[in-house]
Amino acid sequence: xxxxxxxxxxxxxxIVLLALADHADQNGICxxxxxxxxxxxxxxxxxxRETLKDLESxxxxxxxxxxxxxxxxxxxxxxxxxxxxxxxxxxxxxAKSAGQQAQQPAKASPRPAAAxxxxxxxxxTTKSSxxxxxxxxxxxxxxxxxxxxxxxxxxxxxxxxRLAEGYSREDLLAAIxxxxxxxxxxxxxxxxxxxxxxxxxxxxxxxxxxxxxIAAGKAKAESSWGRFIxx
Numbered sequence: 232x233x234x235x236x237x238x239x240x241x242x243x244x245x246i247v248l249l250a251l252a253d254h255a256d257q258n259g260i261c262x263x264x265x266x267x268x269x270x271x272x273x274x275x276x277x278x279x280r281e282t283l284k285d286l287e288s289x290x291x292x293x294x295x296x297x298x299x300x301x302x303x304x305x306x307x308x309x310x311x312x313x314x315x316x317x318x319x320x321x322x323x324x325x326a327k328s329a330g331q332q333a334q335q336p337a338k339a340s341p342r343p344a345a346a347x348x349x350x351x352x353x354x355x356t357t358k359s360s361x362x363x364x365x366x367x368x369x370x371x372x373x374x375x376x377x378x379x380x381x382x383x384x385x386x387x388x389x390x391x392x393r394l395a396e397g398y399s400r401e402d403l404l405a406a407i408x409x410x411x412x413x414x415x416x417x418x419x420x421x422x423x424x425x426x427x428x429x430x431x432x433x434x435x436x437x438x439x440x441x442x443x444x445i446a447a448g449k450a451k452a453e454s455s456w457g458r459f460i461x462x
Contacts, residue, residue: 234313240291246272247282248291252311259311262297283309363400364390371407371429380429389433398439406432409442 235252238245250271254261268279286292293310367390368382393403407429410416416426432442 235311243274243278243282244286244289244291247274247279248286248311251292251309255309255311259313260308261311262306262308264306363394367400367403367407368429370404371432374407374411375425375427386429386433389430393433393436393439396436398436402439402443403433405446406439406442409444409446412445413442 235245235249238248240248247268250268251261251263252259253271254263254267265276265279265283268274268283269276272279274282283292283294287294291312293312295308295310296304297306297308299305364387365382368380368386372378372380390403394400410427410432418425420426431438433439
């Protein structure tokens with residue numbers, strides 16, 4: 232049985248061969264039924280039956296019918312062949328040894344040309360340059376009289392988002408001009424509070440377009456336009 236452990240075989244073949252060796256005498260002879268082999272290996276009867284055929288066709292075991300006193304067939308006698316009894320090449324043919332596998336470099340499977348040139352359905356995105364964002368911020372800070380303002384992450388994200396949507400640098404500059412022309416947003420409102428932060432101007436596309444209309448004279452900037460400051 233110890234010799235069977237050293238053989239390089241697929242798992243199912245090996246466990247069935249081990250079960251036979253466990254039942255065998257010193258000459259490798261045994262006659263367990265298929266039900267018994269299924270019980271000790273945990274395999275199904277059909278799997279055991281097919282595996283026994285594989286072991287026989289591979290030359291690892293020999294089988295002979297077992298007959299009773301009156302000639303009736305009682306089962307099968309198996310002989311587990313010792314290493315020296317195996318046909319040449321049978322021991323390593325089902326599976327190569329681990330050492331042989333380690334010595335052989337793995338072959339990269341070729342990729343079909345179609346797979347290498349597989350088209351993608353992703354839409355191209357417009358990336359805003361850092362210089363555009365900084366120029367828009369600097370123009371806003373000067374236009375609104377905020378020299379100490381900082382280009383924080385919130386302001387940067389809003390500007391980048393609008394540029395990514397397709398609004399140009401000139402569009403956002405015009406929106407800043409529109410906000411500067413709106414008395415309400417510049418502080419002429421019941422709270423005397425300015426609603427002219429760059430984050431507000433670039434909050435979304437509709438906000439940008441509304442301020443662009445004021446800058447272009449297409450919309451009237453008056454106190455009733457307080458709706459533009461809604462969160």
